[in-house]
Amino acid sequence: MPIPRLSIIMPVHEGDAYLDAALASLPDDANGLIEVIALDSSSTMRCRDIAARHAGRLTLRYEYRPDILSWTAKTNRAAAMARAPHVAMLHQDDLWLPDRLTAILAALDADPDAAMLLTAATIIDEGGRTLGRWRCPLEGRSSWEGPAVMERLLVQNFVALPSVVMRRDIWKDAGGLDESLWYTPDWDIYMKAAMRGRVSYLAEPTVAFRIHGGSQTMLGSRTPADFLNQMEIVVARYAPVIAGPKAKTIRHIAAASARINCLLAEVMHGRKAALAQIMGELLRLGPWGVWRYMSHSRIIDRVLPRIHARLRGAL
Template sequence: MDEKPLLSVIMPVHAGEAWIAATLDSLADEPAGDLEVLVIDSSPTGATAAIVERFAHRLPLRLLERRDLGPWQTKTNLGVELAAADHVCILHQDDLWLPDRVAAARRWLADAPEVGLHLAPTAVIDRHGRRVGRWNCPLPADEVLGAQFLLERLLVQNFVSVPAPIFARTAWLACGGMDEKLWYTADWDIWAKLAVAAPVIYHDEITTAFRVHGSSLTVTGSRDASEFQSQMQIVLERHLPRLPASSRRWVEPAARASISVNVSLAAASGGDLKALVRAARAVLSLGPRGTRRYLRDSRLRERVTCRLRAKWTGAF
């Protein structure tokens, strides 16, 4: 690559034969001259790599076959370390880019060069690629946001969809990258760390799609209730002390209620319908004002609605 790319796209993949062709197609539909696409593949066979190699004439690809690297967090950290661009994003093997992603990235970076983390909403799609909703962030658009403002909302619920953000490579490296011990909440943790490390801005512009399906980590990882709960509590307890006491007084009850709701919803999805009663009690315990804040920051309605739509269409 003769010139430094605008953006490095890190793709941690594993046994991605079912999805990765569509994902790479979505990248190839965009202008590729400003990109570096770094695929780190830990698959046990060469089937995924063979699909990736078919795109070598359409994309500026670097393929690393690393069967020794299991977790996606480990592969992502390596990818960021190896990235040639100053700005980086992550794209999982089952997610997509939408038209004008590159144009939006170029505009975001030019308009706010001081920002270390660019956030955005994303479309939610089912396993067949049909839109079932929109994943928003409860943030004002086009304003540089301080760490306290963002953490007060982010600690209630992780509202950042992995394919949407663009971040400064130096900020990621400075805050230590992803905690590889957090197999479920490493993305939540890194957004909180980046919020403290550098200014953040939210763009109300959808340029990516997040796929919901029954074999995703989002679904399978929540089946062990105690471990699922522990993963969320680690992030909360790690970052809550960063807030002043005046904020912690209302953020902590909402965040702990949110964890309880998430665990209850996972149990209900597995057939324990009594868990829905526990979820309702957790929310109502916050009182009217706390409940309104929780519903704003948790995006509970849209999260549940997207998954229900995918199930109703038989495409979850």
């Protein structure tokens, strides 16, 4: 078999509501440019049957693994099976947009040594309706040095998971996903990749990130202390790596951002009193800190679509 250009990793679990759309969003691939590695821990064979319907037009490697329940463990095992020099993750509820493959292959050809490629994303609801655009705070340049990305990324994980393409050797060197983390292992490995080289960025959306009531964020954030702890672990790991005259301020903003994320989740779950606490966090940052927080976190991009979905009754 020819070596593919890209290995797409899909951890699957009870994903029959969205999996067909996710696989259908991938382009027909008679030339073997991509391989899809799907590991499925579902309790039924429905996802296996969905995958089988796409096997004729995709290079699809499917394994039924009910013994591997966590998405991080399935992702790491699939990454170990990957043959391509670059890997990407696609979760069962997200989508590729048309022409993503063309766009990312062109970007990889332009800078094959970049540790990681990121793109903007479209945010959609459970029915596939567009809610907004999710951008990275990397506009204006297509190539960024790792320390500049880390400075922004420490404040907030501004990356839509399905948009990321990473060199497989970088993934391996970073040790893959930290399986002790349930919410922030992707953020953790993005920080590790940015420590290891340049980051490329495409400002146009190439993927759709779906928000819905059954998502990991919505379910996991119901336990505020654990939710906050997941973010604080990553901030504590990489805050010491941030250098330069702005390092102390960036660390302060990053710690506040984790607390604000947790408070926003509480608001989404109905605790309106958390709004006052959010205002207190912003006031303590001061004008410059608020500007930096708003810029690096892309909070508006992330929150407005969720408010829109809540008003529609989708969350």
